[in-house]
Structure formats: C-alpha cells, structure tokens
Amino acid sequence: MTTHVWDYLPEYETERKDILDAVETVFASGRLVLGDSVRGFEEEFAAYHGLAHCVGVDNGTNAVKLALEAFGVGRGDEVITVSNTAAPTVVAIDGTGATPVFVDVRASDHLMDADLVEAAITPRTKAIVPVHLYGQCVDMDPLRRLADQHGLVLVEDCAQAHGARRDGRLAGTTGDAAAFSFYPTKVLGAYGDGGAVLTGRTEADGNLRRLRYYGMEEVYHVERTPGHNSRLDEVQAEILRRKLTRLDTYIADRRAVARRYAEGLGDLCGPGALELPEVTPGNEHVYYVYVVRHPRRDDVIRALKERHDIALNISYPWPVHTMRGFAHLGVPVGSLPVTERLAGQIFSLPMYPSLGTDVQDRVIAALRDVLTSPDTHQ
Known part of the structure; x- marks a missing residue:
C-alpha cells in the first residue's frame, strides 16, 4: 500500500458526525451564500487572533490578491516577496498588475531574509509580502519597521502557518493584513477551497467586503472596481467553525x-x-x-x-x-x-x-x- 505525505480520511472518520452535521446545518438554514456560517466564522477567526476584522474569501490565492488590492496595490507598483513559496503567492501579486520582486531566503529556516529587503526597495515599491513558510514565522519586527519607514503595505502570507507564533505573537497579527488559505491540506483545512483576510484596519475591511462581492455595497450597485466574485462558501465556513475549536x-x-x-x-x-x-x-x-x-x-x-x-x-x-x-x-x-x-x-x-x-x-x-x-x- 502506497504511503503518501497527506491523507484526510483518518481525520474524516473521527470527525465525520460533526462534519456532516455542519453540512446539514447550512442546508437547513435557508441561506446558502454569505449567511450566518460565514459571519460566525469571520467573527471567531478574528477573535482567535485578537483582531477586529476577518473577511472570508474563496481561496488563499484571492486572499493575497484582495488584501493587496484593498490597500491600493496595482499596475505600476512593485511587491517584494520570495521565490521559494507556493506559486499562488506570486500569481496573486501578478494578478493585481504589480511586479513581484524577489529577495533570497535564509538557509537555516528557508524564510525571507529580512536583511535583504531594504536594498530591494525602489520608488515603485508599494508592499512587502513575507511568507510564513512550512509552519513557522518570518521575523516580522524588521519588516514592520521598514514598512513604516518607507510607507509600505505589509501583507503576511499565512497560508502555511495557522496558529504559529513568534515571540508569543500569532502569525497574521503584525502586518496591515494577513492572507490565509483553508485548502484541505492546511493546518486548518476545509473540505474544499476557502480563504480569509485578517486586518485591524476598518477601511481595509470595507474594501475587502466590496472586492469579494463584485465591488458592491448594495445589491446590484457596484461602488468600486475591480470587483470579484470571491466569497467563502457557507458549507466550508460552517465546517471551519467546527474545526477552529480543534x-x-x-x-x-x-x-x-x-x-x-x-x-x-x-x-x-x-x-x-x-x-x-x-x-x-x-x-x-x-x-x-x-x-x-x-x-x-x-x-x-x-x-x-x-x-x-x-x-x-x-x-x-x-x-x-x-x-x-x-x-x-x-x-x-x-x-x-x-x-x-x-x-x-x-x-x-x-x-x-x-x-x-x-x-x-x-x-x-x-x-x-x-x-x-x-x-x-x-
């Protein structure tokens, strides 16, 4: 029997009753899109991190993209990140129209070498996207100082670091925003795609909610572009609510x-x-x-x-x-x-x-x- 690096079936066997109850809860609710399960998960995931806002989106790639767009990153800008990451990090940056700019990593922990970032900053630099790779955190303190000094947006890619801490501080709580993926393999994984953006900024929260919903505030009325159809699914949100407790x-x-x-x-x-x-x-x-x-x-x-x-x-x-x-x-x-x-x-x-x-x-x-x-x- 072939052994693989990941298998969800043993976990599903243990949690099957709760997972199926989550599905039934949504199907019986009368609301299948942006209902109580999404709102509940957003509140609970934000509370877990001690932040004011969480916006559920359809996947981790769009979490990065919308987080950048919420702060005005777009065509003509540069975004500093790393090349030893899952390609979606860079796909998301490229999708905003901005240019990814790479810095090298440290051989010891494979994480962004913060000492190399300042030299990569140019007049076009708009944001830094550190990747908390494999389950541990980049040193955010020097990046926070650089971002503040140069007026840059700091977006943490936390797709691989749910619950990770550095110096007692949770991944996703230092930047202006943090992007999460809930792909099934993740530390907090759904039973399909899902993502979220955390932020402590009220204006960014409003921008994110418009961006994920066609740019609308009211139904059928677009307030801003670009807009996307990028909503976290109700079923996945309810499953994530249950799994967040574990x-x-x-x-x-x-x-x-x-x-x-x-x-x-x-x-x-x-x-x-x-x-x-x-x-x-x-x-x-x-x-x-x-x-x-x-x-x-x-x-x-x-x-x-x-x-x-x-x-x-x-x-x-x-x-x-x-x-x-x-x-x-x-x-x-x-x-x-x-x-x-x-x-x-x-x-x-x-x-x-x-x-x-x-x-x-x-x-x-x-x-x-x-x-x-x-x-x-x-």
Whole structure:
C-alpha cells in the first residue's frame, strides 16, 4: 500500500458526525451564500487572533490578491516577496498588475531574509509580502519597521502557518493584513477551497467586503472596481467553525509527529547528510509540512518509492523565478542562490495530525534503510 505525505480520511472518520452535521446545518438554514456560517466564522477567526476584522474569501490565492488590492496595490507598483513559496503567492501579486520582486531566503529556516529587503526597495515599491513558510514565522519586527519607514503595505502570507507564533505573537497579527488559505491540506483545512483576510484596519475591511462581492455595497450597485466574485462558501465556513475549536489540538498532534521524526532520524543528520527542520529561536512551529534536506534528494526519493512504495512530495521543486510562466520578470537563474540550492535538496515527509504511529514508523524505517545504503553515498 502506497504511503503518501497527506491523507484526510483518518481525520474524516473521527470527525465525520460533526462534519456532516455542519453540512446539514447550512442546508437547513435557508441561506446558502454569505449567511450566518460565514459571519460566525469571520467573527471567531478574528477573535482567535485578537483582531477586529476577518473577511472570508474563496481561496488563499484571492486572499493575497484582495488584501493587496484593498490597500491600493496595482499596475505600476512593485511587491517584494520570495521565490521559494507556493506559486499562488506570486500569481496573486501578478494578478493585481504589480511586479513581484524577489529577495533570497535564509538557509537555516528557508524564510525571507529580512536583511535583504531594504536594498530591494525602489520608488515603485508599494508592499512587502513575507511568507510564513512550512509552519513557522518570518521575523516580522524588521519588516514592520521598514514598512513604516518607507510607507509600505505589509501583507503576511499565512497560508502555511495557522496558529504559529513568534515571540508569543500569532502569525497574521503584525502586518496591515494577513492572507490565509483553508485548502484541505492546511493546518486548518476545509473540505474544499476557502480563504480569509485578517486586518485591524476598518477601511481595509470595507474594501475587502466590496472586492469579494463584485465591488458592491448594495445589491446590484457596484461602488468600486475591480470587483470579484470571491466569497467563502457557507458549507466550508460552517465546517471551519467546527474545526477552529480543534485547531490547537491539530497543532499539538503535528508537533508530536515532528518529535517522533526527530527521535527516529536525528542520529542520521549532519553536514552533507540528512537535515531536519530547524526551528528559529522564538518561533513556535506548527509543521504544516515537515521539510527535510539531503544533497542526493532525488536518489533518496527514488529509492523510497522503488524499494518501499513510499511516495514523497517536494515543497517546492521549482523556485517561482525559474518557471516559464514568470519568464517575463527577467529574473536570471543564479540570482537567488540560497533559494535555488534549497530547491534541489528539500523534500517532505508525511505530516498530518491523524498520521498513525505505524505509518510513521514505516517511513522512518524506510528512510533509515535508504540513507544507510551504500547506493545513497556513491
């Protein structure tokens, strides 16, 4: 039986009654779009973060896009971000008409190198979008200072960091706005697509509500453009309301999985060998994905599949600036050396709250077999 990096079925088996009750609650409510479930989730998700406003949208990509548009980012502007992220981060920036500008990351934690951001600021720079990658937070304090100093918008991409903290502060609570995805694999995942934007700014909240609903305030009357049809679905919102009450438990379970990996693989680690995730001091990692490194990554993945029927994922094999779809940005290969080096070494081990110890033990044993094989060291 093939082992994969993610599987929702064990969780669904445990939570099935509550999930189906959520569906019934919506279907029996008489309101299927922007009803009580969306409003309830928005209030509860905002309260979890201690912020005034949450606007539910249809996916995490549009959460980033609408967050930028709510602050006036558009054609002719530049937005500083990273290239070692899921492509939707950059797709969203590109979708506003703005130009993505990339800075490199730190080799230790794969996060935006805040020391490189100031040099990337130009008169056209309008925003900074740090990505809280893999489940831990970028150092937001220097970015907040830069944004304030230069009059820039700071939008946190929190798609991979629900519940993560740095120095006790939740991801999504430092920027002018924060974008979340609720894609099923996420730490807080729906049973389909979904997203949200958090903000403490009342004006931005109003802009976001208009942007997600065609630019309308009143039905059939457009107040501003661009407008979008980007509403969080009622069913997904009700499911998310139920799952939000279990978010801290999901995080605890993910951390337990991470500890078992560290215990089972730690003695194989070292320079030029396997490297496990490094948690930056001050960070409380939520392990959206468990990303490790090996200089012979492709050989390791191939051997795991051929010898043990374990199929692993790479998050992400191609830095965004190397993709054909972004060739128009003119960012040459070699310009982001840390990002490019990491892309050739990283891969993800299975990580989800309901991952059974038997499955995890099988992965650890298989990885130990492959890593101690002479073939891996040739």
